Amino acid sequence: MTETTVPLQASVGFAGPEALADALRATGYLPDEGLATAAYLALVMRRPLFLEGEAGVGKTALARALAEVTGRPLYRLQCYEGLEASQALYDWDFGRQLLHLRAAEAAHAAVDTEALESSLYDRRFLLARPLLQALEDSPSVLLVDEVDRADDEFEAFLLEVLSDFTISIPELGTVRAEIPPLVILTSNRTREVHDALKRRCLYHWLEHPDFDREVAILRSRLPEVTERLAREVAAATARLRDLDLVKPPGVAEAMDWASALHALGARELDPDLAARTLGAVLKYREDTDRVHSLARGALFGGG
Template identity: 60%
Template sequence: MSERTNGRRGALPPGVSHSSDLQKRFREFNYLSEEGLSTAVFLALKLGRPLFLEGDAGVGKTEVAKVISGMLDTPLIRLQCYEGIDVYQAVYEWDYARQLLHIRAAEAFGREDGEKVERDLYSREYLISRPLLQSLEYRGEYPPVLLIDEVDRADDEFEAFLLEILSDFSVTIPELGTVKAERPPIVIITSNRTREVHDALKRRCLYFWIEHPEFEREVEIVRAKVPGASEELSRQAAAVVQELRSMDLYKPPGIAETLDWTEALVALGAKRLDERLVEATLGSVVKYREDQQRVKAPGIEKLLARVDAGGWGFIEAGS
């Protein structure tokens, strides 16, 4: 049996035999990953292990799943977690409206075989597959990417349920029996660490913490994602965001906010930053009122002065 079809192993993109190959493939999808992240993803794909990604909001955790889906040309199935999520939102539920119509149709046509009507009600035709079941049922050359997003928003009971799913990649539907994946999905779990996720779930996974990018890497990301931005504007925007992260903000901006802000600046025709432009567009990068007040309190000109004195080098690079 080949590695690519051997149970839980070998869901690697064509031409990828090492983590450095994967890092290059990530670049093709405009995702500039560090070596540690590309190694973690490589091992998760090669060993068939779930990958648990943690980090502040906006550092690119969800994007990793999207890139893997694109590299393998396989579906991305996303389960967005939230407080109170349960099996019916995550795995399956019955289509009660259609079942009711079926009952009424049976009554209208005078069907007397009530037992058969009941069996029909709980056939596959009336089952609505939610993300977890969709990922188990998928049949294709490569398994799908199952993104369990922001698992820290779910409760302890749902975590325990996920442990069961990740143990053997099967689920039992009482009326239909057990559904087991032919090939387990590629599982990416993300957390913004709004609460601690139980150790039992993390032990099932490989783990990687995604940091905010350093200055030069952030500039490179901006160049790749917002090609319309000038060199000077890209460096200035990245430098200001680096400075904002050093402040005591409730929600420091992530790379997603850097990109949002740069796109907004380009849309306004900006070539470089000044005090007026930063103040007018601050809502694109600092998205909490209290944080905006904290940034504005000492004055935007002082923020730019700190950036200018911070050794980021954007003036020299842009001159």
């Protein structure tokens, strides 16, 4: 056991989950015990970490924080419907290839067609996309954001890449990561991701933080905001999450709200000012209409 565990711990630079949690806290990201353990295991076991949860609970921010504490470059692949492999892997710079072709033809009266064609597929003409960048710039952090928005076909392709962290480029050969990137996949659960991809990953569900942790997050990320305002914003945000809204506010929206209130000079949560700044915390008209129809004092009466 000692022969395998010690080198793995040494390779990630953290003695255990608590040491990683302390490093993350120093960046302003406050993980709970379960999330810190999941992130540590992803590092040690070199397994992708699949994070699900409501939008705004800190999934994407974790990848940024992990890149900072590990000193690795971060590459982000934003998923969307219709995303194709070439947009995630690599593409050829056709404009530069064409300029190279014209320059070669102008410089030589007799052109060696075969050599010229071969030179068009040199590495300098390759445009690396996030997946290839993450494998070449090893070790790295690869964030595959909102994978639930991609199509089934892309999900299957992604599974193949994550199985051995190898990419084959027909014109140049095979690219293999010396050290597998730390892969963070996120999902807002707009659809179910296939079991095959989940089985390849460690899994963690992110909840909205409890009151004390949300206050701590606000105070850590927004030190200029008063303690009272942070507590009252956290309490009001929690009450908004209980209203069965179209889009319940996450931590990101709570921070935006606190920043907006602070920018207007607020040191505590005034119901009228809170109602006027709902655009910082709610993003759907139906939600703002619902909140405006309720008693302001009950929602924004402070913590």
